[in-house]
Amino acid sequence: MKAWHALGITCVVLIAALGTISAQTWTPLANQPSFSASTAMLLTDGTVIVHDAGAQDWWKLTPDATGSYVNGTWSQLASLSAAYSPLYYASAVLKDGRVIVMGGEYNFFNPVWTTLGAIYNPLTNKWKSMGHPGGWSSIGDAQSTVLANGIFMLANCCTNEAALLDAKTLSWAAVGTGKADINDEEGWTLLPGGKILTVDASTGTNSELFDPSTGVWASAGSTGVGLVDPRSSELGPAVLRPDGTVFATGATGHNAIYNTATGTWSAGPDFPKVNGIFLDIADGPAALLPNGNVLCGASPGVFKPNTRFFEFDGTNLTQVPATPNAPNFSSFEGRMLVLPTGQVLFTDGTSDVEIYTSAGVPNPAWAPAITHVPATLVHGKGYAAKGTQFNGLSQAGAYGDDAQAATNYPLVRITNAASGHVFYARTKNHSSMGVATGNAIITTHFNVPTGIELGASRLQVVANGIASNSVNVTIN
Structure with missing residues (x-):
């Protein structure tokens, strides 16, 4: 169990005799948040949803017109219910693009290993309270994952139990036998x-x-x-x-x-x-x-x-x-x-x-490859893209219990050829949420933004920060 504490000032102890790579860089956001930024997840429209640590409020980081997150801007999203203010919890982006958070070692900074949870719909900017698996008295700082078949799997922190979510009915079914601990x-x-x-x-x-x-x-x-x-x-x-x-x-x-x-x-x-x-x-x-x-x-x-x-x-x-x-x-x-x-x-x-x-x-062999996407796209309309390695070779992000932020799902990025401005088409209902899917053809569905710039553009599929080769498309 970890205690939450405010940032303090401590002395710096230097590591001797260790080489440091200098080509890598950290860059602060040009527009820093006004809240205590903690768990962050990548929405399928390219924006980032970020939790105010231990609080009820959530925020969105939107990249600028060139696709820069460093120069991105913040906007406040809907808050969790009046009863739910978690810290150290299970989290995931589902294959339909919704965000789920379950449990919490703390609720309102009280160590209660709560069974509360919520699911967020980015299209409506609303949180809906979630029920917990039947018979569970704790979820707490649980681990979770989205399985390759797209089903969300959740652990009970304090037993050997696990459950699968039916994303349509928001109901749970017990799963797993033989867990050693x-x-x-x-x-x-x-x-x-x-x-x-x-x-x-x-x-x-x-x-x-x-x-x-x-x-x-x-x-x-x-x-x-x-x-x-x-x-x-x-x-x-x-x-x-x-x-x-x-x-x-x-x-x-x-x-x-x-x-x-x-x-x-x-x-x-x-x-x-x-x-x-x-x-x-x-x-x-x-x-x-x-x-x-x-x-x-x-x-x-x-x-x-x-x-x-x-x-x-x-x-x-x-x-x-x-x-x-x-x-x-x-x-x-x-x-x-x-x-x-x-x-x-x-x-x-x-x-x-x-x-x-x-x-x-990246090694070019790691990149997604588009095998089919319409050459002409109409703003505000939905389409399908097909190709290989749309989920990347890994979940890419890990923590363990307390927080999960996998990104093994495809994003569709469209860059206007004239202006260079970047737009993300919201993706959903990918045919796989696996990793390292090889030559299997994966399908994702996407909606072209209504406010996208029209004309000649370049379309890419991105997974885990690695982009496919561009495909030329026309946006009408």
């Missing part, structure tokens, strides 16, 4: 083929796989090194990389790598020590960068401040520049969201929002 403090990583990987927080070094086709959990073997802090039961995020390996971070300073092709674990590089104490991720965010590296933040000791940032390239952890607030917060206070530009939006529960720009470029 309770779900508390664990995270779920969607793998190629649709199974879910978790590292157990209560069974030593055991890991498990959930098979949605059978509803059964089974052991995925030992991580080899201990990732779970024995006192807090915390551990870090686990991110699937383009090569099919999962980088699983620990709250012990140790990290592990799961090979999805062989089903085996190996030790990863440790985080460095500072004054004899391992840096670790006892809860915290990580994001897959377009270059294939994993960006993550680690701090010295469980829940202690002074976060350092690293990129993992599949072999090595390399320190990269930190945000201005980094000396003042612990890893668990951060949140990361991969943007359509390939940058990472970072929040830390304050009014300073930073955007990370990485070095390098």
Whole structure:
């Protein structure tokens, strides 16, 4: 359990003998928020919905006319119901474009592991209260994911129970047998083929796989090194990389790598020590960068401040520049969201929002590829686009319990050829919410904005910040 606290000032302890990559940059938003920005999710129209930490209000960041999020602007959205003000909860963007948040370790900053929840419709700007799965007395700081078939799966933080959401009726059905321990403090990583990987927080070094086709959990073997802090039961995020390996971070300073092709674990590089104490991720965010590296933040000791940032390239952890607030917060206070530009939006529960720009470029083989889209599009009308790898090769964002911000769904970006202005066509009802779908043809449906500029344009499909080649279209 983490205590919520205001940002404090602490001393900076420098890491000696560690190289720092300087090509990467953090850029503050030109228009910083007036609230304490925390969990952020990418809506399917290219805007970002952001929660005021522990409060009822939500806000929207809209990129400027050139597609820049750094120069984006804020607008306030509808607030949650009078009874619901969560902190540390399950979250997801559903395949129909709605946003769901469930539970909360805190409600109005009281530690109650609430069963409350809500679902947001961006088209109406309204939240609707959600019921909880039958028989549950807690959801709390639960993990969740959208399965490859598009169904939202939710954990009960404090038991081994899980449930599936019927998005049409907003009803729940129990799922899952054979879980080796309770779900508390664990995270779920969607793998190629649709199974879910978790590292157990209560069974030593055991890991498990959930098979949605059978509803059964089974052991995925030992991580080899201990990732779970024995006192807090915390551990870090686990991110699937383009090569099919999962980088699983620990709250012990140790990290592990799961090979999805062989089903085996190996030790990863440790985080460095500072004054004899391992840096670790006892809860915290990580994001897959377009270059294939994993960006993550680690701090010295469980829940202690002074976060350092690293990129993992599949072999090595390399320190990269930190945000201005980094000396003042612990890893668990951060949140990361991969943007359509390939940058990472970072929040830390304050009014300073930073955007990370990485070095390098994606492998062209990782990009979505459009096989069909109409050559002429009419503003205000709906269409379908087809192609491969529309979901990307990973969920791209991870935290574990407390917050989820996956971006493995296609966005449609349209750039006017004359003005260079960027528009996003709201997408919905993708035929898959999987990852690394290979040569399978994926379909997404999109609506051309009514206010889009007309004329010759270039259309791209973007997944996890990686864009397809452009297709020439005419907007009428």
